[in-house]
Amino acid sequence: MREAIVEKSLEGNYVAKPVYFNDELLIEAGARLTEQLLTTLVRRDVESIWIKDISELSDMERQAILNQSYEDILKRNKRLFDTIARGEDFDVQELSATVGKISESLSFDSNLFLNLIQMKNTDDYLYSHSVNVSVLSLMMGLTLGLSEERMEVLGIGAILHDIGLLKVPEVIRKKRGELSEAELSEIMKHPSHGTSMVIGKDALHVDSVNIIYQHHERCDGTGYPEGLKRDDITPMARIVAIADCYEAMTHDRVYRKRLSEYEALKTLLPSSETAFDPVFMKLFLSFMPLFPIGSVVRLNNRQIGKVMSMGKSVFRPIVQLVYDKDFRVLPENRQLDLSAPFNYLVYIEEVLTMEELFQLMKNHSEALAAPDDDESEDL
Numbered sequence: 001m002r003e004a005i006v007e008k009s010l011e012g013n014y015v016a017k018p019v020y021f022n023d024e025l026l027i028e029a030g031a032r033l034t035e036q037l038l039t040t041l042v043r044r045d046v047e048s049i050w051i052k053d054i055s056e057l058s059d060m061e062r063q064a065i066l067n068q069s070y071e072d073i074l075k076r077n078k079r080l081f082d083t084i085a086r087g088e089d090f091d092v093q094e095l096s097a098t099v100g101k102i103s104e105s106l107s108f109d110s111n112l113f114l115n116l117i118q119m120k121n122t123d124d125y126l127y128s129h130s131v132n133v134s135v136l137s138l139m140m141g142l143t144l145g146l147s148e149e150r151m152e153v154l155g156i157g158a159i160l161h162d163i164g165l166l167k168v169p170e171v172i173r174k175k176r177g178e179l180s181e182a183e184l185s186e187i188m189k190h191p192s193h194g195t196s197m198v199i200g201k202d203a204l205h206v207d208s209v210n211i212i213y214q215h216h217e218r219c220d221g222t223g224y225p226e227g228l229k230r231d232d233i234t235p236m237a238r239i240v241a242i243a244d245c246y247e248a249m250t251h252d253r254v255y256r257k258r259l260s261e262y263e264a265l266k267t268l269l270p271s272s273e274t275a276f277d278p279v280f281m282k283l284f285l286s287f288m289p290l291f292p293i294g295s296v297v298r299l300n301n302r303q304i305g306k307v308m309s310m311g312k313s314v315f316r317p318i319v320q321l322v323y324d325k326d327f328r329v330l331p332e333n334r335q336l337d338l339s340a341p342f343n344y345l346v347y348i349e350e351v352l353t354m355e356e357l358f359q360l361m362k363n364h365s366e367a368l369a370a371p372d373d374d375e376s377e378d379l
Helices: 035-043 059-085 092-119 125-144 148-160 163-167 181-187 190-198 206-214 235-249 261-271 278-287 354-369 373-378
Strands: 002-005 019-021 024-027 048-051 296-299 304-309 318-323 335-337 348-352
Touching: 024 035, 059 092, 059 125, 059 163, 092 125, 092 148, 125 148, 125 163, 125 235, 125 278, 148 206, 148 235, 163 190, 190 206, 206 235, 235 261, 235 278, 261 278, 261 348, 296 318, 296 354, 348 354
Parallel strands: none
Antiparallel strands: 002 048, 019 024, 296 304, 296 348, 304 318, 318 335
């Protein structure tokens, strides 16, 4: 536990020791700090309290803290985009604070935070997409060991990468059907629109601006707006290109349903040597949860399970076994750590949707109910 000064940034943390004021119990140990509780502490002139260290928090407590952080980041970003949409000047310092909040959340627990952004689907796609792309890009930055200053440049560019879409008519942005050639042409103008919206903003680093302009360029020259090739695309734009493409595929859009994380990565992998930078793609695969917590998976031994945690490897998580190969329910405490040496022969064969799982169970039941050939002949 540690002693902390009472301030708004403590919201979401857990109290380690009871808080008293003139012998009156204000907050019990274990309580989660809300805005209301912090206001009460300020009114009672309580200057500091004891809160739990990261190592003392349960998974549920850590998840709650990250949920609070993510909601706060989304609210900040919505305010930013609303300001830009109104044609008003935006505060780069406020944007820097948002990037700092994302970096803090990743440092707090990157696995849980990455899993969280994949589970969340919001109605405001543009706001959440830009935050999620920033999260994924900053995770790559952390893995690369970028300095705090370079992380800020990367994070700001990632958040702003799609602001040019605000210049595209909403009727096109939110169209449910296939886009016409003319409509697609309008969409493809958004990197140029976005760049023109920030040009002249002295507080923005040129690399952040380049991210906005180049995030749809591809290393093989098939991208837009200029059809640049790898060496002419800035490294940060190459990072954001991967994050942007993956994030778009794994969240619902008005015109299509989301792909699973597994399906999205399978789709991206063939492009890792052509359209995308292979070095950054390999980096992305090193931390991206291929099998997010809660995924239903089938193992190569035909058992069915649910991913419980990342374990030591994103490719070999800890799986709670649910059904055996004949769909008999297994005891609840049957967990398999696929990263353990003695489980090296067992691996995840496929990720299942609930519909696919029910279909497999139905097929199995029908196969059991059907008479075999010998019995049919006897009849």
